[in-house]
């Protein structure tokens with residue numbers, strides 16, 4: 468698989484504080500790539516630099532063959548960025564929001580088809596403030612797709628969602644990947660990363676300390692002699708919750 472993103476020796480300092488300390492990684496076309504790490508590790512900073520929303524201190528970034536320093540406008544054309552609720556316009560319904568963004572991108576979209584993809588067709592005439600948390604997240608992911616991007620960036624997309632809404636969102640993100648879009652995601656949830664991500668980079672204090680498939684990282688840990696102190700059960704409380712509250716998609 469060819470690389471669609473390449474980051475080389477990326478650094479970011481805020482005053483005298485080194486938030487990102489010279490990280491390098493590549494993202495393959497069509498994969499879901501996770502940036503994992505504790506609070507303050509530098510995930511959002513890295514993501515926002517790639518999204519052209521934040522300046523970098525040093526290093527090179529290329530996306531879709533375009534150089535971040537020389538061709539940021541070309542990069543903007545081929546990426547999709549997730550807006551938070553505050554980025555939406557009051558008083559417009561979902562279809563109108565999509566059409567507004569499409570106008571800004573100067574592209575034509577089938578708003579209903581996009582809403583159908585994220586299972587929000589029945590909310591077409593609703594306003595963002597009338598959506599549940601999970602529906603808001605699905606709509607915000609929907610808006611990343613308006614310009615038919617090659618890469619989308621999702622910053623902690625499932626934070627605050629209930630287990631079913633999270634699983635629905637995972638299915639949606641996989642569906643988007645399966646359509647050929649590369650997905651970069653940050654998350655604090657390791658179960659999410661394990662299920663969703665093709666590869667992950669673990670960032671700590673501005674450095675990448677591991678990068679691989681979740682499977683390979685787990686196998687490496689086991690090969691080092693790691694053992695859990697307690698045998699784990701075949702199901703957990705989340706399985707109980709999902710089983711009791713039903714698997715159907717919430718609307």
Ligand SMILES: Nc1ncnc2c1ncn2[C@@H]1O[C@H](COP(=O)(O)OP(=O)(O)OP(=O)(O)O)[C@@H](O)[C@H]1O
Pocket residue numbers: 481484486504505506507508509510511512513
């Ligand atoms: N605008 C800023 N000015 C100064 N320091 C900043 C700024 N933005 C981020 N930082 C610092 O840079 C470090 C990395 O922040 P960043 O938001 O990238 O971390 P993160 O891994 O996304 O964390 P979280 O998981 O909490 O979102 C943190 O120590 C943060 O305090």
